[in-house]
Amino acid sequence: MRIDIVTIFPSFFDVLDLSLLGKARQTGLIDVVTHDLRDFTHDRHRTVDDTPYGGGAGMVMKPEPWGEALDSIVGDGDSDALLVVPSPAGEPFTQATARELATEPHLVFACGRYEGIDQRVVDHYATRMRVRLVSLGDYVLNGGEVAVMAMIEAAGRLVPGVVGNPESLVEESHEDGLLEYPSYTKPAVWRGLEVPPVLLSGHHGRVAEWRHEQQVERTRRVRPELLADDPTDAPDAP
Numbered sequence: 301m302r303i304d305i306v307t308i309f310p311s312f313f314d315v316l317d318l319s320l321l322g323k324a325r326q327t328g329l330i331d332v333v334t335h336d337l338r339d340f341t342h343d344r345h346r347t348v349d350d351t352p353y354g355g356g357a358g359m360v361m362k363p364e365p366w367g368e369a370l371d372s373i374v375g376d377g378d379s380d381a382l383l384v385v386p387s388p389a390g391e392p393f394t395q396a397t398a399r400e401l402a403t404e405p406h407l408v409f410a411c412g413r414y415e416g417i418d419q420r421v422v423d424h425y426a427t428r429m430r431v432r433l434v435s436l437g438d439y440v441l442n443g444g445e446v447a448v449m450a451m452i453e454a455a456g457r458l459v460p461g462v463v464g465n466p467e468s469l470v471e472e473s474h475e476d477g478l479l480e481y482p483s484y485t486k487p488a489v490w491r492g493l494e495v496p497p498v499l500l501s502g503h504h505g506r507v508a509e510w511r512h513e514q515q516v517e518r519t520r521r522v523r524p525e526l527l528a529d530d531p532t533d534a535p536d537a538p
């Protein structure tokens with residue numbers, strides 16, 4: 301998988317050299333390249349923003365630098381790459397989105413700042429490639445970088461070979477539509493708190509049953525809306 305990131309803060313993504321994704325980069329499973337948007341400006345001040353047409357507070361990111369930056373990545377014709385644009389107005393980013401991104405051979409992330417990127421950038425590239433506006437959640441960030449970091453981690457860890465034990469991906473929160481069960485390790489008693497006895501029983505069937513019950517109970521308590529599709533599990537079900 302090739303990942304290109306366009307941003308005015310390229311060093312923000314230096315952390316991707318660490319841990320799992322760092323190893324994936326070293327082994328060539330995932331290739332991440334950051335591009336400084338200011339390298340695609342031509343004025344002394346390396347200007348990437350200007351005042352909004354129609355007035356209003358804040359500044360808008362100019363289309364020209366974005367056009368030159370994205371053309372340098374995908375060329376000036378059609379492209380099979382997927383352009384992902386974090387936006388407060390985007391579709392919600394979920395585990396299903398992460399799974400979809402993990403299958404893409406080439407992802408290009410456009411990290412905007414200020415009040416956003418001139419709309420014509422999305423409109424132009426939508427004529428040449430697939431474009432998805434995606435939001436990390438219903439809260440406000442100052443730009444796209446934090447969202448892109450989360451998306452790369454969520455999708456990158458699903459790329460085959462990145463996580464050593466693929467089994468560990470199966471029983472995670474949201475992977476099967478439920479929150480994950482609670483986990484325990486040694487010692488068996490810690491500050492007077494014991495590990496649930498079933499986990500010490502060695503009976504794998506009972507352990508699996510208990511873990512599923514914990515998933516359903518935790519999901520019903522914390523995220524009941526995730527159960528809404530299965531009325532037998534919904535809260536206050538008869």
Ligand SMILES: N#Cc1c(N)n[nH]c1-c1ccc2c(Cl)cn(Cc3cccnc3)c2c1
Pocket residue numbers: 386387388390411412413414415416417434435436437438439440441442443444447
């Ligand atoms: N993804 C996501 C996401 C999220 N969940 N909250 N905020 C964002 C997000 C993504 C991209 C940008 C760009 Cl470009 C500029 N800003 C600042 C801003 C803040 C409020 C209104 N308009 C723009 C961004 C915020």
